[in-house]
Amino acid sequence: MKPRLIVSRQMPSAVGNRIAAEFDCPVPGGEDIDAETMLRLVTQTRADALLFTSHLKLNADVIAALPAHVKIAATCSVGFDHVDLAAARARGLPVTNTPEVLNECTADLAFMLLLNACRRGHEYEAVMRNGWRKGMGMGEMLGIRAWGKTLGILGLGGIGRAMAARARGFGMKIVYCNRTRLPPELELGAQWFARFEDMLPHCDFLSLHAPSGPETMAIINAQTLSLLPKGAVFVNAARGALVDENALIEALKSGQLAAAGLDVFHNEPSYDLRFAELPNVFLTPHMGSATHETRRAMGFRAIDNIQAVLAGKPAIDPLWS
Secondary structure, three states, rough: OOOEEEEEEOHHHHHHHHHHHHOOOOOOOOOOOOHHHHHHHHHHOOOOEEEEEEOOEEOOOHHHHHHOOEEEEEEEEOOOEEEEEEEEHOOOOOOOOOOOOOOHHHHHHHHHHHHHHHOOOHHHHHHHHEEEEEEEOOOOOOOOOOOOOEEEEEEEEEEEEHHHHHHHHHOOEEEEEEOOOHHHHHOOOOOOOHHHHHHHHOEEEEEEEOOOOOOOOOOOHHHHHOOOOOEEEEEEEEOOOEHHHHHHHHHHOOEEEEEEOOOOOOOOOOOOEEEEHHOOOOEEOOOOOHHHHHHHHHHHHHHHHHHHHOOOOOOEOOOOO
């Protein structure tokens, strides 16, 4: 018999095809389901495993309600702030994620946000969509040059290092803040700051690539934004919880920030519509990993984790041990 699996969200066709071949799954391609529906399905099918994404919150109550026959919960994401890991550990439920495979595409999107924020991508496109028809004077709708600036990165992990590699192609100096300094072969000349506040005055641009947690909750706030040089550009393709959105909106309105590129928000998909009213913000709907190649790789990595655990082997990407 094939192992039994429940998938909580629609998956790329290649991932659905592999699920259909390797598992007994009522909807191999997935469909969006909430926690109540997921619990009902895993109970009815006596599922061995759950494959889910960040839309499904595995809090302590949901984890406690999972039947004992569920042997692994694999999130198809690198972030895991939607999972109560302490509750999973207490229950003995292995939880895995999909690190590394989305580094390059997420960095591509983050750099796209940076360039569009600098060069007023939202406003330029609006001019064209509205028909253009009037030439621009030499002093009209000027953006900010990206070449040669200093990029500050919070979190020089896999995605942060991929972002730094793109910035170096634009002649940028890299400064970064991590809990610990990286070895020289990973720093590649970047300057480390132990304290986030000490790095900020050096940043023409600031890009977030840190996980969400108690240490980073609302790390972008009125006080930290005030430490940036006036007219800095801000990019967030990490997690919305890292930002005090009221403070960010005020900084964008006041000119403390020249512009921002945002892919993530506190409330998704019901994000704060005040951002949409600001001309100096370039917005995308949490699409950092949204390429055919990366989403397929993420799905396959989640399946590999499930198959390992169900075969009695250690998980490839355990989130607790």
